[in-house]
Amino acid sequence: QVQLVESGGGLVQPGGSLRLHCASSGTVFGADIFAWYRQAPGKQRELVGTISSGGGRFLADPVARRFTISRDNAKNTADLQMDSLMPEDTGIYFCHLRRVSPDQEYWGPGIQVTVSS
Numbered sequence: 214q215v216q217l218v219e220s221g222g223g224l225v226q227p228g229g230s231l232r233l234h235c236a237s238s239g240t241v242f243g244a245d246i247f248a249w250y251r252q253a254p255g256k257q258r259e260l261v262g263t264i265s266s267g268g269g270r271f272l273a274d275p276v277a278r279r280f281t282i283s284r285d286n287a288k289n290t291a292d293l294q295m296d297s298l299m300p301e302d303t304g305i306y307f308c309h310l311r312r313v314s315p316d317q318e319y320w321g322p323g324i325q326v327t328v329s330s
Contacts, residue, residue, distance in 0.1 A: 221233040232294050249309070280293060
């Protein structure tokens with residue numbers, strides 16, 4: 214069993230930056246993949262990015278030039294650095310851990326990010 218908790222959200226003006234942090238407890242395996250998702254008001258949850266323990270990264274097109282995803286394998290944590298934030302980045306951001314074998318997934322409770330002047 215893995216528990217995830219996000220921190221670092223809040224209110225920021227357009228053009229500003231935030232750094233989200235995902236802390237985990239329990240056993241994280243080397244093959245597990247961390248991901249960040251977000252859900253804007255009235256919209257479906259969408260993938261923001263993923264990172265493997267080997268450093269393989271994926272970032273969705275809307276954020277690829279503005280966000281950076283990182284991971285600390287020793288501490289089993291993941292971060293999402295968000296720069297040049299825009300109002301459309303507003304939403305609840307979720308940390309996610311995907312385990313391939315056995316097939317399991319874990320979610321954090323989510324944290325609010327609001328980009329507004």
